[in-house]
Amino acid sequence: MTAAITAADPMVPRVARVLRRRRNGPQVFTLDVEPEDPAPAFAPGQFSMLTAFGVGEAPISASGDPAEPGRLVYTIRAVGPVSSALTRLGPGDLLGLRGPFGMGWPMVEAPGRDVVIVAGGLGLAPLRPALYRLLAERARYGKIVLLYGARGPADILFRNEIESWRRRLDIDIAVTVDHAPPDWRGHVGVVTRLIARADFDPLHAVALVCGPEVMMRFAIAGLGEAGLADDAIYLSMERNMKCAVVFCGHCQFGTVFVCRDGPVFRYDRVRSLLAVKEI
Amino acid sequence: MEGLERIVKEHPFFAGMQNAFCDLVCGCARNVRFEAGQYLFHEGEPADWFYLLRHGRVALQVAVPGRGAVTFQTMAEGEIVGLSWLIPPYRWTYDAKAIGLTRAIAMDAKCLREKCEADHDLGYEMMKRFMPVLIQRLQATRLQILDVYGTPA
Ligand SMILES: Cc1cc2nc3c(=O)[nH]c(=O)nc-3n(C[C@H](O)[C@H](O)[C@H](O)COP(=O)(O)OP(=O)(O)OC[C@H]3O[C@@H](n4cnc5c(N)ncnc54)[C@H](O)[C@@H]3O)c2cc1C
Numbered sequence: 304m305t306a307a308i309t310a311a312d313p314m315v316p317r318v319a320r321v322l323r324r325r326r327n328g329p330q331v332f333t334l335d336v337e338p339e340d341p342a343p344a345f346a347p348g349q350f351s352m353l354t355a356f357g358v359g360e361a362p363i364s365a366s367g368d369p370a371e372p373g374r375l376v377y378t379i380r381a382v383g384p385v386s387s388a389l390t391r392l393g394p395g396d397l398l399g400l401r402g403p404f405g406m407g408w409p410m411v412e413a414p415g416r417d418v419v420i421v422a423g424g425l426g427l428a429p430l431r432p433a434l435y436r437l438l439a440e441r442a443r444y445g446k447i448v449l450l451y452g453a454r455g456p457a458d459i460l461f462r463n464e465i466e467s468w469r470r471r472l473d474i475d476i477a478v479t480v481d482h483a484p485p486d487w488r489g490h491v492g493v494v495t496r497l498i499a500r501a502d503f504d505p506l507h508a509v510a511l512v513c514g515p516e517v518m519m520r521f522a523i524a525g526l527g528e529a530g531l532a533d534d535a536i537y538l539s540m541e542r543n544m545k546c547a548v549v550f551c552g553h554c555q556f557g558t559v560f561v562c563r564d565g566p567v568f569r570y571d572r573v574r575s576l577l578a579v580k581e582i
Numbered sequence: 583m584e585g586l587e588r589i590v591k592e593h594p595f596f597a598g599m600q601n602a603f604c605d606l607v608c609g610c611a612r613n614v615r616f617e618a619g620q621y622l623f624h625e626g627e628p629a630d631w632f633y634l635l636r637h638g639r640v641a642l643q644v645a646v647p648g649r650g651a652v653t654f655q656t657m658a659e660g661e662i663v664g665l666s667w668l669i670p671p672y673r674w675t676y677d678a679k680a681i682g683l684t685r686a687i688a689m690d691a692k693c694l695r696e697k698c699e700a701d702h703d704l705g706y707e708m709m710k711r712f713m714p715v716l717i718q719r720l721q722a723t724r725l726q727i728l729d730v731y732g733t734p735a
Contacts (some may be wrong), residue, residue: 481731491653500659515731546584
């Protein structure tokens with residue numbers, strides 16, 4: 304007998320209301336949303352399934368502060384029908400919300416070690432909750448290093464926040480862009496080049512990596528060259544998925560379901576998965 | 583001279599190099615500094631010197647008609663500015679401009695080329711140190727031209 308899907312099932316979205324919408328860059332918007340019933344707690348790195356009513360559903364990572372109750376924050380880039388519809392929502396509009404789902408960043412393994420965060424493009428969004436947590440419990444960690452690469456200065460996410468983190472002096476931050484106009488005075492070049500310049504103890508560090516897959520492969524190679532072991536590297540594999548609750552098999556690879564066992568994986572456990580072009 | 587030797591040996595590029603080689607290399611080295619906005623070299627000029635950065639940041643730029651000087655890479659402390667001195671016709675293919683106060687070890691490229699030619703052990707040692715830099719730059723450039731952030735993260 305197969306189990307019936309009831310209203311209490313994780314396939315049924317709860318209704319949430321948009322509180323605020325901010326533009327972060329070309330086609331990228333951050334929505335603060337409040338579910339009609341209390342907002343579920345989430346762990347850094349987890350994602351939700353967001354529904355744009357009448358259009359469809361998409362997995363989107365939580366990008367807000369896990370310690371802030373009552374609201375959930377999502378940073379979305381408009382790339383197709385669902386994400387575009389979501390980014391057009393404004394204050395008061397309704398959307399559907401399932402989750403949070405999945406395994407997040409290794410917040411339990413990180414204390415006592417240096418933490419190196421390598422983010423590319425929109426990849427900073429799923430890492431921001433981890434940064435909030437790390438900074439809220441700053442004394443529990445060794446060095447915290449944030450290496451962030453974006454396409455150009457206009458694409459840098461959460462700019463004001465990065466600047467305020469810089470002022471704290473207890474986190475090393477380097478930002479680089481691939482393409483720069485003449486007035487840009489920061490780094491130019493790919494984010495992976497920042498790894499060799501960063502100061503951390505590779506034998507006592509964990510790395511959290513998120514960005515386009517090609518960038519993550521290069522970052523993993525760079526972290527390896529810097530002396531980090533494969534089992535100290537965690538990455539978020541944002542492969543396409545549908546149900547998010549291990550029903551449909553859309554994101555299945557062998558025995559691994561990205562929606563349940565990921566999206567954050569320890570690199571040594573998914574080395575072979577990274578080599579697969581499509582799942 | 584002693585100070586310069588220490589500085590050369592301490593630069594990551596020469597880390598762990600035999601003393602005998604270091605002595606040869608130091609004979610071609612000189613301490614230099616550039617103020618913000620000053621050029622280390624210009625496109626088209628002979629590649630007579632290259633630079634091991636000790637402090638500061640240098641922008642590598644190409645002039646693009648209608649867009650001005652476009653920075654395609656910045657180099658920081660511990661890195662090398664200038665690879666064209668290695669291969670004929672020994673001419674720079676871009677401009678290098680100090681973004682802030684920059685201190686560097688300047689290497690007389692002609693002097694070093696001659697020493698490498700005369701002592702192939704030194705030449706091989708230099709090649710072993712330069713090849714990884716070249717490969718890393720090539721890989722970084724490859725990633726850059728893929729424009730990976732143009733697609734969803
Ligand atoms: C776990 C997880 C977390 C995610 N977090 C975020 C987030 O925080 N913010 C955000 O903007 N997006 C995130 N995404 C990606 C987002 O889910 C997709 O962009 C969205 O589903 C696209 O739906 P669409 O209908 O708008 O476009 P579609 O028409 O479905 O796709 C448009 C284009 O985007 C490509 N695309 C779609 N999904 C992906 C993907 N996952 N990776 C690479 N290319 C893709 C398609 O191949 C197509 O070319 C996440 C994905 C996963 C699996």
